[in-house]
Amino acid sequence: MGSTEMKVVGFTFIRNAIRYDYPIVEAIRSILPLCEEVVVAVGASEDETLALIKGIDSEKIRILPTIWDDRLREGGRVLAEETNKAFAALPEDADWCVYIQGDEVLHEDGLPAIRQAMQRYRQDTKTEGLLLKYRHFYGSYDYIGDSRQWYRREVRVVRRHSDIQSYRDAQGFRRNDQKLRVRLVDAYIHHYGWVKHPRHQQLKQQSFNKLWHSDDWVARHVAPVDEFDYSQIDTLQSFTGTHPEVIRPRIEKMNWQFSFDPTQQRLGWKEKISRWLEQKTGYRIGEYRNYILLT
Secondary structure, eight states: OOSSSEEEEEEEESSSTTTOOOHHHHHHHHHHOOOEEEEEEEEEOOSSHHHHHSSSOOTTTTEEEEOOTTTTTTTTTTHHHHHHHHHHHOOTOEEEEEEEEETTEEEEGHHHHHHHHOOOOOOOTTEEEEEEEEEEEESTTTTEEESSOOSEEEEEEEETHHHHHHHEEEEEETTTTEEEEEEEEEEEEEEEOOSOOOHHHHHHHHHHHTSOOHHHHHHHHHHOOOSSGGOOOSSEOOOOOOOOOGGHHHTTTTSSOOOTTTTTOOOHHHHOOOOOOOHHHHHTTOOSSSSSOOO
């Protein structure tokens, strides 16, 4: 870390990207400008995911073939294990490691702020990671979730410490089972996990829930239908900003319809009070934070 050149690398994991319509190519491309190398753990798939990743036109990408342990069905643990495989394959002399998941895309507007934070805190050993902001899209690319069920921030840049591990279902990280000390950066991750054709979304629900639950649980809780019903959401707001440049071609090819009236919210009184307080103060009651925010 004493050298003049800062080394930044990236990592992610994926399996069955085509079958479940993951924007993994866009995810990887969105972090390439930050990184001199990106390790992609590609799980053995039932489709052409490996060819898809190999088709990305960049010499920065290094593919790590993996086999998922589908016996790890408690709390989505297999997702953390795959994240750890990619992280362990990163060069040990990296200053920062940028993490992205297969349904996330980093907005290019935030790249300068991330670079600046990396430089500013490079020698600050108490800063173990960088916290990014989130927009969660639902149903289509025109609506974002605005209830408390959607997390507002998550750690997506970490130090290259061998004792840092992916936590639980790979949402965040821990160091020696302790929360990371992080700095908030004004940069956005767009989460598109709930934006895909209803048929693909239903397939994902049937498969993805098996990473957390038994076959019996999935049979009882996931409806045996061909297409996912997006209409059951409680509240959304219209999105009036811009999407990352790398995902705009995908947006133009959207081949299903979804509409929602943001004025028709289905909220209980506790949610209404919490929303009012957050709008007034910026504080979210009971917010889950898998990190320690440094100021």
